[in-house]
Amino acid sequence: MAETLEDLNLPQAVVARIIKDALPDGVNVSKEARLAIARAASVFVLYLTSCANDVATQHSRKTINGPDVIQAISDVELNMFIEPLKQSLEGFKKVKEAKKGAAKKRSSKENSNPNNDDEEVVEDEQNTSGQEVPAEVDEDAE
């Protein structure tokens, strides 16, 4: 659902920055060229989407997931893209796991600390999990 045509373009400023990063200092980029690159990038995303969707469909899945994208990249023979993207995917997963881990840690902390004290366990069982945290922190400090 595109409201306007501009909505489908990638933001100019970001594209301009990426272009600038790619080129050495002192090289200028004409406005037309920037526009052409931005448009090309949009089309590239669309093209890759279609390829990734094909991959997902082949595996009789409805959801395009990360590996599908990487498979699509290799389908369109942009092989030098694969390695950075794999790294990127790994990084993304790591961040996700870290977030999950942090959440787990917190919940496990809630459970593990009371084990030191029998009374606390009873208390814990009585309490609902959400309210324990501040109380425990206080105990740790003592």
Added chain:
Amino acid sequence: MSVYLVNTTDSEDVDSPQAAGDSPGDPNKFFITAEAQEVLNSFWPKVMEEIRSIGQLDLKNQALPLARIKKIMKLDEDVKMISAEAPMLFSKAAEIFIHELTLRAWLHTEDNKRRTLQRNDIAMAISKYDQFDFLIDIVPRDEVKVNRTSSDGTKTSMNPDQVHYYFQLAQQHQAALQQSNSTATTNAQTIQVVPASTQLQTVTINNDAGDQNASATNTNTSNTSTTSQVIQISTPTATTASASTNNQALGNIQLVQQVVTPSGEVQQVPIQLSPAQLQLIRMQLQGNSNQPIILQTSSAIQGQPQVIQVPQTGTAATPVFLSTSNASTSEGE
């Protein structure tokens, strides 16, 4: 006491070898320094790594907006669901893509010893790299663009499709006319006059010069009536498969005026040209002469004199301007 503590820490931190020398029999102290040193040593790489990963994340978020990318992806109607990592990967991929495309375009900029990346460089980069084939239509080469603008400059421009369409029209009329017309012409050449509602006339000429693309032409009329004309002169060539089957190569021109009556009917009025006039026109069409030729034609049926001006600018592909004057009198009917 606190002063003493500060002193010891100072001596340890600032010059630990001296501290070690002062109390050589204290391995515990030395161990602490080593451990601290180790932590300190590993601290900065660790921090740097963290910062770098943060920077990477920041860039990612800052780079290409995931929502926008998702929107673009959703343009594909076949796409049903998109997992969270997909837009992230697309954003990264698009970033690499822009990088790559820019660098490849820059090669062409350097080739031309320029300092500014032009659109054409990108078009070149795309055309030179097979993997970017899908972009050929997105960023077309400049030649195409120049063509387009130049043709836009003329009032009536025709692309080959249009010409072909007119040509087909001409053939249909040819066939129709053959039946109704017994004017002893076997129409190797047909001039078709189709009225339009404007003063300008569009004339398409497909002549013998071997060019299959008929040239788009402009005609001006001094026509004062509301009917003006589209004149189509099609000369079947050996190379065009569309040459009429009943072409007996006599080379006569059949000139037909189509007049649109107010009620919307189309009348076809044949006009005959004398062989000399036809010859003149043919020479104009085939030859390379640049001068305009004024033909005095008298329409055989209507008895109205017509002046047809046919200046041709050389090759077959160039526009031909036909101007007919005092044709108006005959068209009122």
